[in-house]
Each structure stands twice: as C-alpha cells, then as structure tokens.
Amino acid sequence: MELKEILSIIFISSGAFFMFVGSLGLIRLPDFYSRAHATSKVDTLAIILVILGLVIYEGFSVNSAKLIIIITFVALTNPTATNALARAAYKFRLRPWFKKNKSKKRQKKNELGN
Amino acid sequence: MHMFFIYVSVILSIIIFIPLYRVVAGPTIYDRMLCSGSIATSSMVLILMVGVIFDRIDMFIDIAMAYSCLNFIGVITFAKYLGTLGPRRKNGT
Amino acid sequence: MKRIFFKNLIIQFILLLGFWLLLSGHYDFFHISMGVFSSLLVILINLRLKRYFFYQEEIDKTEARIKSHFHVGIKFFRLLYYIPWLLWQIVIASLQVAYAVLSPKMPIDPSIILFKTKLPCMTAKVILGNSITLTPGTITVQISGDDFVVHALMDVSSSGILSGALPEQVAKLYEKKPGQVVSNIKIIKSKVNI
Amino acid sequence: MERKKDNPIVSLVSRTVSPFIMLFALYVIFHGHYSPGGGFQGGTMLAAAFILIRLSLGMETSQLQFKSSWATPLGSAGVLIYFGTGLVALLFGGNFLDYGFIPFTGTVAENRSIGILCIEIGVAIAVMAIMVSIYDDLLKGSPDD
Numbered sequence: 001m002e003l004k005e006i007l008s009i010i011f012i013s014s015g016a017f018f019m020f021v022g023s024l025g026l027i028r029l030p031d032f033y034s035r036a037h038a039t040s041k042v043d044t045l046a047i048i049l050v051i052l053g054l055v056i057y058e059g060f061s062v063n064s065a066k067l068i069i070i071i072t073f074v075a076l077t078n079p080t081a082t083n084a085l086a087r088a089a090y091k092f093r094l095r096p097w098f099k100k101n102k103s104k105k106r107q108k109k110n111e112l113g114n
Numbered sequence: 115m116h117m118f119f120i121y122v123s124v125i126l127s128i129i130i131f132i133p134l135y136r137v138v139a140g141p142t143i144y145d146r147m148l149c150s151g152s153i154a155t156s157s158m159v160l161i162l163m164v165g166v167i168f169d170r171i172d173m174f175i176d177i178a179m180a181y182s183c184l185n186f187i188g189v190i191t192f193a194k195y196l197g198t199l200g201p202r203r204k205n206g207t
Numbered sequence: 208m209k210r211i212f213f214k215n216l217i218i219q220f221i222l223l224l225g226f227w228l229l230l231s232g233h234y235d236f237f238h239i240s241m242g243v244f245s246s247l248l249v250i251l252i253n254l255r256l257k258r259y260f261f262y263q264e265e266i267d268k269t270e271a272r273i274k275s276h277f278h279v280g281i282k283f284f285r286l287l288y289y290i291p292w293l294l295w296q297i298v299i300a301s302l303q304v305a306y307a308v309l310s311p312k313m314p315i316d317p318s319i320i321l322f323k324t325k326l327p328c329m330t331a332k333v334i335l336g337n338s339i340t341l342t343p344g345t346i347t348v349q350i351s352g353d354d355f356v357v358h359a360l361m362d363v364s365s366s367g368i369l370s371g372a373l374p375e376q377v378a379k380l381y382e383k384k385p386g387q388v389v390s391n392i393k394i395i396k397s398k399v400n401i
Numbered sequence: 402m403e404r405k406k407d408n409p410i411v412s413l414v415s416r417t418v419s420p421f422i423m424l425f426a427l428y429v430i431f432h433g434h435y436s437p438g439g440g441f442q443g444g445t446m447l448a449a450a451f452i453l454i455r456l457s458l459g460m461e462t463s464q465l466q467f468k469s470s471w472a473t474p475l476g477s478a479g480v481l482i483y484f485g486t487g488l489v490a491l492l493f494g495g496n497f498l499d500y501g502f503i504p505f506t507g508t509v510a511e512n513r514s515i516g517i518l519c520i521e522i523g524v525a526i527a528v529m530a531i532m533v534s535i536y537d538d539l540l541k542g543s544p545d546d
Contacts, residue, residue, distance in 0.1 A: 005115055016122055016129070018301060019156060023132035025308040026152060032144045033346070033358045034317055035136075037304055039152045040340050045301040048294075050159050054166065057115075065229050066175045067162075070182065073418070074155070077186040079340035080414045081151060083347050084193035086358070087408055089144045090348045093201045096358060098396055099316045172232070173436055180429070180438075180446060183422050187449050187456075190411060194456050197408075223424050230428045233435070245427040249420050255465040256454070260416065333413045350409050 004056055011053030018046035031097035032089055040082040047074050116167070123163040130156050147192050154185040212261050216254075220246055267328050285380045292376065296342040303344055307361065319348075320357045320365055323391040324374055326381075335377045342373060365394075407459065415457040422450040430525045434514065440521035444528030451533050460540065472534035479527030486519045 025038030051071050055064040133156075136149040158178050165174025227242035228234075307315050326332050336347040336355070344360040345368060359365035368374070374388040429436075430443030455463045487498040495502030500516025501509045 001115075009115075009118060012118075012122055015159075016125055018305065019126065019159070020129050020132075021301075021305045021308055022152065023129050023156075025304065026133045026136050026149055028308055028313065029315070031317075032142060032148070033348075034315060034360055035145060035148055036346050036358075037344065037360050038308065039148055040346060041297065041300045042304055043152060043155050044341065045297050047155060047159060048297075051162070054162060054171075057166070058171070062229060062232060063171055063175060066179075069226070069229065070175070070179060073179070073421075074158075074182060075341075076337075076414060077182070077418065078155065079337045079346075080410055081186055081189040081193070082148070083336065083340055084190055084408060084411050085144055085147055085151075085196070086346055086348045088193045088196040088199075089142075090356065091197055091201065092199055094142065094144065096317055096319060098318070176230075176429070176436055176438070179425060180442075183425070183446065184449060186418075187453050190415070190453065190456055193411075219420070223420065226421060226424055227428065230425065231432060233432075238431075241431055245424060245431070248427070249423045252423065252466060253420055256416070256463070259462070259465055329409055329413060333410050336410050337414075347410070 004059070008053040008057040011049050011056065015046045015049030015053060018042050018049060022046060032094060033086065033096045036082050036086055040079050044075055044078045047071070047078075119163055119167050123160055123167065126156060126160050126163065130160070143196065147189065147196075151185065151189050154181070154188075158182050158185070208262075208265060212258065215261065216250060216257075220250060223249060264328060264330075289376060289380060293338060293341065296338075300342050300344060303363070304360065315360055316362055318359050318362075318365065319395040320345075320359055320368060321391075321393040321395070322355055322357070322368070322389050323353050324355060325353070325388055325390070326374075326378060331377055331381060334380070335374055338373060338377060339368070407457070412457045415453050419450045419453050422453070423447060426450060426525075430521055431518070433521050434517060440524030441528055443521070444525035445532065447525065447529045448532030448536075451529070452536050455533075455536065460537075467533060469534070469537045472530045472537065476527050476530035476534065479523045479525070479530060482523030482526065483520055486516060486523065490516070 019042075022038050022042035025042065026035050029035050029038060048071055051067050055067050058064045058067070130153055133149040133152045137146050137153070140146045140149065158181050161174055161178045161181065162171070165171040165178075168174075223246040224242060227246060228239070231238050231242065307313060324332070324335065326335065332350055332353075336350055339345050339347045339355075339357060344363070345357050345365060347355065348358050349356040357365075357368060359368075368389070369392060371387075371389045378388050426443045426446035426449075428443075429438035429446060430440060433439035433443070451463075451467050454466055460469075486500075486503070490499045490502045491497050493502045493504060498520070500513040500520075503512055503516050505512045505515050507515070
C-alpha cells in the first residue's frame with residue numbers, strides 16, 4: 001500500500017468515527033440545544049474529514065476541486081441551518097435543560113457575571 | 115482499498131439508523147427536524163462513497179451537491195415555519 | 208461608490224465563471240460561451256437585489272466609521288490566518304463534545320450567555336455568529352442588533368467568549384488593534400430568567 | 402429593509418449562496434445529455450434558489466429579484482418554446498418532436514443535440530415559473546411572508 005492510501009484510510013475512518021459520535025450524541029444528550037451542539041460541530045468535522053480523505057485518494061484533479069467546493073458549502077450552511085432551528089426554538093420559548101444541584105462556586109461566578 | 119470503501123459504506127448505513135430513533139420518539143418537533151437534517155448529511159457522505167465504489171464519482175458529486183443544497187433549503191423552510199408560531203402559551207407545549 | 212460596486216460585480220463574475228469551469232468538464236468554445244452566458248444571466252437576475260443591499264451596507268459602514276474608526280473592507284491576508292485557526296478550533300470543539308458524549312457520566316453543565324459586541328457591519332456579526340457555532344461548545348441562538356444570545360454546553364467551553372478571544376479575532380479581520388469588543392456579559396443558569 | 406423578524410445569519414448566507422445554486426441549476430440544465438439531470442431537475446433547483454431568497458428576505462424585498470407577476474407569462478413562454486420546437490419539426494416533414502428534421506445548420510446528430518437543448522430550456526423555464534407562482538399563491542395575504 002502507498003502512503004496516499006494509508007492517509008486516506010486514516011482520514012475516512014476518523015470521519016466515520018466522528019459521525020458515529022455525532023449520532024450517539026443526538027440520542028444521549030438531554031435537550032434540544034445540547035443536541036444542536038452534536039449535530040453542528042461534530043457532523044461538520046466528520047464531513048470535512050471524510051471528504052478530505054476522498055480528495056487524497058482522488059489526487060489532483062477536477063473531481064477533488066469539486067469535493068473541496070462541497071466542503072466549503074457544507075461548512076457554510078450546516079451552522080446556519082442549526083442556528084435557524086435554534087432561533088425558532090428560542091422564539092417559541094423552549095426552555096433549555098440546566099444542571100439541578102448548584103454548588104457555591106457556581107453561584108459566585110453567577111454574581112460576578114452580573 | 116475497494117473493500118475498505120464497501121465496509122465504510124455499510125457502517126455508515128448502520129449509523130444512519132441511530133438518529134432515526136430521535137425522529138420517531140423526539141419530544142419536540144425541533145428535535146425531529148434536527149435529526150432529519152443530520153440523516154441528510156450522513157446520506158450525502160454515503161452517496162459519495164457509493165460513487166467511489168462504482169467508479170463514477172464525477173456523476174455522484176453532482177448528485178451530492180444538489181442533495182446538500184436541497185437539504186439546506188428544506189431545513190431553512192421548516193425553521194421559518196416554526197418561527198412564525200410565536201411564543202408558546204402558559205399550559206401545553 | 209459606483210466604482211466599488213462595479214468591482215464587486217467583476218469579482219462575482221470571475222467567481223461564477225470559475226465555478227462553471229470546475230463543474231463542466233468540457234472545455235470547447237460552445238460550452239465556455241454557454242458558461243459566460245449563464246454567469247451573466249445570474250448576475251443580471253441578482254443585480255437589483257445586490258445593488259439594494261450594497262448601498263444599505265455602505266450606509267451602515269459609514270456610520271460605524273464615524274463612530275469608532277473601523278476600516279471599511281475585510282482584510283484578505285488576515286483571512287488566510289483566520290481560516291486555519293478556525294479549523295483547528297473545530298477539531299478541539301469536536302473532541303470536547305465527543306468526550307462529553309462518550310464518557311458515561313456526561314459532564315455537561317449548560318448555560319445561556321447574553322452579551323453585547325462592537326462590530327462594524329452585519330457581515331462581521333454573521334462571521335462571528337457562525338464561528339461561535341463552530342467553535343468549542345457554543346452555539347449562537349439569536350442575533351438582534353448588537354446583542355448576542357449564546358448557548359454553552361460546558362463551563363470550559365464558554366471561556367473563549369468570556370475572555371473575548373474569539374470576537375477579537377473577528378474584529379482583527381477589520382482593524383489592527385480593536386479595543387474592548389465584548390461588554391455586558393450575563394450568564395444565566397436557572398429557568399427563571401428566560 | 403432589515404426587518405426585525407428576519408434572521409441576519411440566514412439572510413446573509415442565503416444571499417451569498419443563492420447565485421451559486423442558480424449557476425449549478427443552469428449547469429444541470431445545459432449538461433443534461435452528459436450527466437444526470439435535465440430540464441425538470443434544473444428548473445426545480447432554479448426555483449429552489451428563488452424560493453430561498455423569498456424565505457429569508459421576505460416577499461417585499463425579493464420582488465427586486467423576481468416579480469410575482471412575471472411568473473405566469475414566463476410559464477406560458479416555456480410551454481410555447483416546447484410546443485414550438487415540436488411544431489417546427491412537424492412542419493418540416495417529421496413527426497412531432499422529431500429533432501432531426503429541424504433545419505439548424507449542421508449534421509443530423511448536431512441538430513438533434515440542439516433540439517433537445519431547446520426542449521430542456523423550455524421545460525426548465527416552465528417548471529421554474531410554476532413552482533415560484535405556487536409558492537407566491539400559497540403565501541398571498543399572509544402576515545408572515
């Protein structure tokens with residue numbers, strides 16, 4: 001095997017791993033806003049990694065330039081779509097989930113912030 | 115290398131089923147929309163993988179591009195509709 | 208003013224033509240002339256909308272310049288530094304979220320942060336908003352005027368905003384030494400205040 | 402018109418992205434005989450780009466880009482292009498839509514290619530105009546445009 005193929009295998013499998021983590025986060029996290037974290041960041045990174053792996057596998061050609069255009073498009077639109085949904089939920093006054101037992105340290109921080 | 119792409123696409127098509135649980139059981143409609151968007155991005159990657167397996171990636175890239183455009187527009191449409199609902203009332207969701 | 212708008216149009220035409228040449232694999236006279244025709248058609252369709260928003264933004268920028276001496280345009284050399292930095296931040300962010308998801312105890316502690324910024328125009332605010340969504344543990348929930356509403360997943364993750372590192376990076380795209388960018392920070396951790 | 406209910410992120414990103422979606426749609430229309438796609442798919446993508454602008458900027462501002470009153474004439478023109486190409490073939494001695502008989506300057510194969518292109522442009526214009534007009538009619542009189 002060449003170096004090129006090994007690199008692309010590493011990139012694509014780490015991308016698949018992050019995609020798995022993102023999907024698992026959608027199940028495990030407690031409320032809508034924290035699920036949005038999983039889909040906006042982890043999925044974007046997963047797509048970037050998988051497509052970079054494909055670019056390395058394809059080599060220098062027209063197809064890899066098109067793949068880089070797809071990366072740009074996804075990196076621009078994925079956070080935008082998440083933000084649009086989050087704003088709709090905020091306007092609807094969907095309440096976020098907060099941790100229940102507050103320690104004293106955190107209350108201090110809260111006062112400092114105010 | 116060819117076998118590797120087949121394995122990856124099998125794994126991806128299993129991963130796609132995980133967010134489907136939220137689409138069915140999600141407590142609010144926002145969760146359902148979020149998870150269907152996530153499914154769409156995963157299947158875009160799957161389309162690219164299938165393109166590499168069949169050795170026709172020039173054709174499948176166009177399909178993936180159109181798919182991601184329409185996914186974006188679909189989520190924006192739904193967010194716009196949900197944004198017109200206004201703040202929720204005191205009792206009930 | 209008119210000259211800047213014309214320059215913008217030419218830049219957009221070059222971008223669109225490059226995009227067409229990438230898409231179509233055929234480089235003969237017929238297909239390239241079709242590409243020129245399509246790019247001109249797209250520019251013609253969008254011309255009135257583009258002119259409208261161009262003048263809107265010019266007015267905003269002149270106001271900002273009078274108020275706080277910001278520069279007009281974005282600096283492209285600074286962008287070359289900013290994009291790799293952002294990519295690295297995305298990697299850190301995903302590792303943090305992956306750690307939070309995979310560890311069995313789930314060490315998350317969400318909070319909502321409200322703050323005010325001082326950025327020159329809408330484009331800068333949108334760049335800041337999308338960067339916040341992509342960087343460690345925070346998503347932008349709402350932008351209205353200068354006020355941002357941000358949801359943070361963990362205590363560690365919101366430190367980038369509280370210390371003003373990320374908004375400063377965005378402001379540096381426009382000016383060399385921005386002053387205090389973030390002000391009026393407010394952290395909410397209970398259900399009462401929403 | 403920065404309206405208060407608009408989302409600034411969505412409006413700026415969709416204004417940046419929509420010309421590229423439009424160009425991609427034109428590419429799908431013009432390269433229908435090499436790669437997947439054709440008139441119908443390209444017309445739908447073109448309509449999607451217009452509808453994206455309508456969604457993010459509101460009905461009033463997006464009239465600057467594509468007026469609602471243009472939709473019906475453009476749709477009729479698209480159907481007319483389609484029907485006219487077929488009719489010309491019929492007049493020059495072939496069957497309806499038999500592109501080989503259309504008197505363009507060129508060999509029969511080239512004539513076929515150009516004829517198919519005309520048909521696809523007509524279909525695309527008709528589909529685009531009708532999609533946008535359906536969207537406009539659904540939102541007519543609504544306070545949240």
